[in-house]
Amino acid sequence: MATFMLGLEYFSFSEIWSPVFLVFMMAVGVLYTFAVGPWRSHFKNSSSVPVKRQIAFLTGILLLYLAQGGPLSLLGHLMFTFHMTDMAISYFMVPTLLLYGIPDWLWKWAFDRAFWRPFRVLMNPIICLFLFNLMFSFYHMPNIHDWIMVHTTIHGFFYFALLVAAMMNWWHIQTPVKEWAKISPLWRLGYIFLNGLLLTPACVLIIFASEPLFAVYSDPNAWAQAMRYCVSGDPASLLAQFKGGPAFFNLMSAQEDQQLGGIVMKLLQEFINIGALFFVFMRWYRHERDKEDQPGLDDAAGAV
Template identity: 50%
Template sequence: MLGLEYFKFEDVWSPLVLAVMLLVTAGYFVLTGPLNEKFGQGQRVSAGRKILFVLGMVALYLAQGGPVELLGHMMFSFHMVSMALSYLVAPPLLMLGLPAWVWQAAVSYLGRGPLRRLKFLTHPIVAALVFNGLFSFYHIPVIHDYVMLHFGVHRLYYVVLFAASVLMWWTLVKPLPDGAEVQGLKKMGFIFLNMVLLTPACGLIIFAPEPLYATYSDPAVWAKAMGYCISGDPATLISRFGGPGYFGYLEPRIDQQVGGILMKFIQEIIFASMLAYVFFQWYRQENREDDDEPIGDDFKLNQL
């Protein structure tokens, strides 16, 4: 299916990555189970939170170690699906899945170390600019191809981008119950800002007159990039398949356009849903405050 049948099991499912993900998930259940009484002061972690965390780990695994990760090296459209899963779907699920006491411990620890100097990155506008800026910068063709061809840079950039996505989502998810919270119109403005900031990068990808990325159009570059996610000699890929076009159900330019559209569509669905939720919450709160206002003296006099 989509060419996955030509690759080994370990290439498609990345057992090492799967083992790490399962180990982290097991650690989470120990942390929220037996160790919760010791460190969480008995604060029960609901089944809903646990389900959210597991869903977040599944999304992250599929994007960074499962079939979507491999397909993302062959088709740009799947690359964008991988990016959406990694930075728009997995982070909020994982953040909501962790209990508040874990976040309190993490914030307390980071606040005492050298990273406290980076606290300005938690400001909503700064966080939005950093995440969307890093995402857009990564998709400049020369930058993207360089990152895809250098494994160490590739992993480091993805870790930094994931951290930036957590900071961006912090304002919307608010995993800690205490502290200042962006509410109402300000939160809606923050959501709208994120929707706007990603538009230029997606627009350039969608409306480009030709394929932008050598990773998905040049067989030699593609084979070298594939060498980081498959076993064996990547040079044999060219003799076996000729290039990425063998697997593409669309020609490179159309595949590129579909990828840009998918990324923007997924982002719009997620953020538009949050925008609607925040709006109705704000609207209900405003109406509740109006209903709670005391009756004026003039109205009382008219009733006498």
């Protein structure tokens, strides 16, 4: 652990904390706070947003910053385990928090417009399910992953596209606008199960590979190229500072790091999916129970 902490001494404050991205995410949080607060009256059919939902959204923004621009992002370029942790936070935790935090009337204001009608076909549950999982698995093909990691512009664009795909995927699980629901609560249980199933092959490949798959975590020269996303100037100078490669590699072998990263990803994904299954099942159960109770209420109303 001492070696791990000493490695951080080679990075500046801006490289660890990404101030520009921090300011951007803070601006998003402020705009949201005003939209659901003082500016709420400017939106049609708006209503107050519970504090817990506001906290959920702001927590999602904070986690996204930490995983994509803060310290966790830098650590994700140093160890594959942190990279997969960032993936789980960004594309499994953050979407659920953002979808929960944004009220239905704000979604309607943003997307209930004629401009979006040609794109609504993309919100088909099957398309959303396969789009995210295929993009995620495609990204973790070794050659594709290494290529994206060393091309900074493509890296940022792909991560943003993956976040959009993750939001589309989780939309059909949480469905923040009830009128726009495309699948029933019961079918959502199967949707969640398929989500876990479709990502299993990629995780299995990573966990049980007999050798390191990703050059950016095993080859010092490839790693130095990938660090351009985090470090200004010539990242190759880091090779001299880290004596030929990142000191973080001394914590465990590249293969052990890769296996641990795959395990972390799968465990976090399954934990989040179990929570989603419980949430959807309980909501479906309460709905069915209310339907059974309704005839009795109608009879009582008729008697009165």
